[in-house]
Amino acid sequence: MELQERLNEVRSHIEAAERQAGRAAGSVQLVAVSKTFNADQIRPAISAGQRVFGENRVQESQGKWPELKAETAGIELHLIGPLQSNKADDAVALFDVIETIDREKIARAVADEMKRQGKAMRLYVQVNTGLEPQKAGIAPDDTAAFVELCRKELGLSIEGLMCIPPAEENPGPHFALLAKLAREAGVEKLSMGMSSDYETAIAFGATSVRVGSAIFGAR
């Protein structure tokens, strides 16, 4: 199957899941996760009208996205992988949305860079809903206070929460927990769901889904 066909299939599954959940058509944004794929492999997705992309590494993204962004207006690039504070300058320069704010040090580094570069960023707080030791993200119990700190003390606009449920677990309860935490913290957007579970995530209220292999193929 060609990339365009797979992309159309994902789009129609998203539409069906929106309908089934009684949600408005177009209420779920598709973030096409292009990590490990090069510019030539990404261009067909852009040609097919896709404008929102996700990458998990700053350095890898610097090797392809400046060129792709220069070619096509309106590209929106999301950082969905862990960010180190010494890469905050590059991340703020290249990305439009950072989905992985998960500790005060990184929130401060991003706030400082936004000021220095005069660039507004849309931000999500990553929550470690499964409390997995190897995974990034703030603990569920600390989420509301951390969002408050980002907003009040650092002046950051936190628009949503993001999670990656444990691979071997039923994702539904994790999606439900993220939705509850978002209500408590007063944030509107929910970035949750990947190739294997994005339809479930939409049923639980995802406003964006991050889909890689179902579009670009196996990595």
Ligand SMILES: *Cc1c(COP(=O)(O)O)cnc(C)c1O
């Ligand atoms: C790679 C990745 C995805 C996409 O995963 P697929 O299973 O290929 O759809 C989504 N979110 C994050 C944070 C990722 O690193």
